[in-house]
Amino acid sequence: MNVYPILRTTFLLCFAAWMWQANAQNLFLTGHIYDTQTRQPLAGATIRNNSGQVVAQSDKDGFFRLSQAQATTAIDVALMGYKTQHITIAAEHRDINIQLETDPVQLDEVRVGLNSRVNRATPGSIALLTADDIQRGSGMSLQSALNTVPGVRMDQSTLSDSRISIRGNGVRSPWGSRAIKVYINDIPVTETDGTTRIEALDVNNIGRVEVIKGPASSIYGAGTAGVINFQLQRAPYGERSLEVSGLTGSYGLNRTATTFRSGGDKVNSYVAYGWQEYNGYRLHSNDMRRFITGNFQFFPNDKQIITVLVSRTTQHSQIPGALTQTQVSENPLQANVTNVDKQAGRYQNWTRVGIGQQYRLSDKLTNSTSLFSYFYDLNHPLAYAYIRNYYQSYGGRTRFTYDPGFNMFTTVFTVGAEFNQGLTKGSQYVNEHGLEGAINANIDNQNTFYSLFYQSETALGPKTLLTLGLGVNSLQYRVRDYLAPGQSGVKRFDPQATPRIALSHTFHEALSLHASVSTGFTPPTGSEIKTVDGSINPLLQAEKAVNYELNAKGGLLRSRLSYDLAIFRMDMSGELIAQAVQQGITIYHNAGKTGHRGAELALSWLAVDEADSRWIQRLRPFAAITYSDFTFIDYKIHDADDRVTDVFDGNRLTGIAPWVINAGIDFNTKMGLYVNCNYLYNDHLPLNDANTVHHPAYHLLNTKIGYARVIRKRFKAEIYGGVDNLLNQRYSSFVALNAVAYGGGQPAFYNPSPDRSGYGGLNVSFLF
Template structure:
């Protein structure tokens, strides 16, 4: 008995001693993530001080180091991302390292829900980083989004903008439709399908991922595509306070401050911004206030929690569209009715969201977000005075399962999205900018849901099959207090939207992708009404079938990157607007359009040498878009549904056949950098009859700056730029199919600024 006790005691002490030795030898464990998307990064190489590879992250981004392997500092590197140098101390036991993308190797960056290399991702996916977003003065996303072939952002004043992808959304009279927009996995698009991005502070955005074409099998309704915004996060290991100032032409002023802290357990980004712009035209003043908090928590090695808080105030005047004669006389003038009625948009937005990524097991993960979004709108127009209060809540969840098949390895994804919004709206007579008699009091409760499934199967080492299916539904519930007989419910039956794509990587020089995807876009809340204000029971959603062939790759030792897409999208049931009188427009499903096009993105890394004594980086790039978009069956009907005009075979309104955006980025070892952009926009039809056109125009923008780190504690940047160097007169935002009342000319044009400049200073204090 005593021998048994002695042996047991000896084995217990031996086990404890072995555990202590192993604990002492195991110095460091951790995970490596993409800074913006929070996706784990596999295949990250970790080197010691001598440059020797001592570890590599697995598919979950996990790695570990023993005491013998580790040194005082390690180098963390992955193609497509900036190399990170991490100093280690005795206190480091578990770290969560975040890597930032390399702005010149975007084809190597992990994108999409399953974090695949961009070059190997099926379909047309574009990526914009912080350098792209800050290409202009930082007041608008227009200069960044328009560098993506097939994507167009039109803007007149800062209060009027719309985004279209492959022609879808360009006919929207205000805001954007047919495009799904997200911030940190939280929908920005309202439940009726409309999106306004004015609440976004451009300077808070860290990355933009754009999916072109229907993506209903993962993101729900929307024939144009999806835009995923990721807000900035603190660089790993940095704690800083930044103050910045900007001034420019036409009364442009902005001041902002941002706090960043990138630790192993918490990543914090908090920013406040104030900006004001008197505007290029009369009655176009714009004032914004932004406050944003973006937090990321790492409570354990299986869980990441994110919190988003955003509050924006906007006070904007709307100058309105002008006729050709008015533009010729004085492009700075405003529409007289807009001035007389004090037209403007005065609004407060608030967004709150919380998300969690949880690794349930080595094979099973979940990502879930809950959100609430609300705003109040005070909106005098030329024909009415509108007050709206909007609030919504919802959630999105996605489960991913990798069963670990030895053959035909497959990752399965399934999820759902729910969003319910309530708009309490009142409309009054506009009496010189003040509320008059009430003429409408309507509540709109909209409920949207989407179920989605997607699987990615490795048919071979370099061949990937993607299958997807989405089921989407939308309901409008209208309660009209002044005209109860116009109350009712509009239910869109659940729509199934399948997708199939096949990809094969021949070499880093060529990856081919072929796919067919489907999508649909329901009418918005303002489009479902008849001329008397009641719900149109016959109105249906627009539908699209997209056929696409895509080639991506890198040549000449990854110095030349290209992305070529050829597509055809067949649209059916397209909504056609018919203006009945000022302020009243009705819609019919009377259109079919044929979208045929090609998109090419090129990037040439002529110089890339961080150790060069002078030129460190020189990168020319180009984005070329060709659009052959035509009406196939496009008829205008009156209120009795009788055909009054047919435009079959005409070119699609608002679409330029050719758009070229080219530029060059330049940086030096001493901190001087320069960015130059050239845009050619072909002439485009302003109406469905193709009798009026906006002429072609050329834009040239340039920006130059200088950065310097002072005593390792202060980072200073000074910059300046000139937009529209060629002093072109043009209108980026045009009122398509404008109607002339009283025998006058149609007001198509919202003149854009001629030559203008700006300059700014940023100071970052590093703690």
């Protein structure tokens, strides 16, 4: 018997087994660490094994590497500003993509901006809101969450009417918001003519909000007020669940929703469907919404991230209209008689589609590009007209980030562009008791916007950062009037440059100082460029602003007390002044100069955290204080013949309260019980440019209590209830500024807000 072949085979098998075992010890587990919401790579995250030993740290690209021997069976990933993530390592894991969720307590440590710097070290006034902040109330509106940001104001009476302003800019908009650029997952919500309506957003799907106050960012194009970046929720890493939720409350409030979440290494999926209805506090204020949202993230390889967004929203809302002071005193529940007779409302369907890609071209060069399309149909009976609009837009946004790796004065460069074109096909009819009458307008508006931007961040020293930015923006309106061809035309705004310079220095974790000078501009919207006869006003120009700001951020008391103090001065010129010529017709002039001087302070104190107590997980008081000294410097009202009729120099800016204080407390226990309380003081504010009529100061107190628990690792349940306006204050959050009375009556300034109201809800999740 020849044993040689047998011995040779045995030797080869043993050698192969030995080599496999040796290689197994040297196999590397690699991965990337990202911010769940922004998809930014997170540098400096520590990875610990089962024994608590640090075995790796992520680099500037969020990349880490460790052997299976180091990793053992599980790892913990930790980074200041984010929740620690515990991950079980499966045998098949070779490359993983870990996504960290923002810690709502340590927001000054969260990475913001293009180059992923911690908020405390980023120049400019940037505020962050998390899903916890949004869900502090009923989750039906963003109003309570946005109003916790100093300098930001969201006015809302019914769910169909809302208006956002930042540092006084945008408050004079008669409907929707202007002067603010709004994005959702890098897709513009702001239409090409500069107007924004956020009703298409399902509040419960928002995972994070980043607010840049003032013209502090040259990379987002035109806008004197600032920028709001919404990020939709993503599935928590490693979770796969199906949630069913229900909410009911005062005045016929009902909502049901179903949400699927799957947070894997290669695909992150978030799909939600929601239905809600609200009969309304006042007559003729019913609001119905249906939402469906799909938010997906794909990791095809270690260099590429692909995101896909698809959303569809249906809104059917009645508009009760503004009331006079006498009507409010008699019965705040009533609706404007004309609005009821004309069946005023907004019936609309929105669709938004976007696809984006982040690609690491090399160790020094990355690119982020998104393509999007946004369209809606609007059926809009008003008190003095019946409007039908069809809107569609498309565009894209791209930016390249380059780090040349300088040995001295390390600099990161960013260049990019944004393009957006929108077409509105609009018809206007006589409103005959809620039905379309004779047509009186048939107009197409094609608006084109583009922006080119540059930004560099240079480290002048280990703790000193110089930021330079420049944006070049252009806008064109093309109007085609089918019934009055002579009023057709083109309005081109000359390209505008918006430079910015900022210098920041970190002295200690207790103090970072930032100083900046920035510029911005806001073109007139499509509804503001018309003259009395409906033709384009060739003389109308953009509003311009120069902003000077000093900002201090830091953490005291072992970083438990976070503060953010901003002192600013913004000079506005060429401000648009509205002149009501007759009912339904308003014209505008560049005749205003205003001075915006103010101070904003945000405080957050982690009084107790989970390491301090056996029972308490978190006890956090917070406060936001805003002081606004906004005045007219050169403000004159013109009539249709351009004659000066009134001079309001020195008056306070209409619609802005000198003092606003928003304070609250979050209390969470380890057993799952939580309590949220929020208090708002809003000072008296002028309702007209003449400052002869004021809305009195008011106080609001809201509270919410709930209990959340995981049951047998398979089910997660939450039950909650709350009361808004606990003090039962009578006030109007959304006011019609400079309302004009026709026929000798009182002006209708007021849209009464709800009195004391309650709600309750239940969420149940099945964990796969």
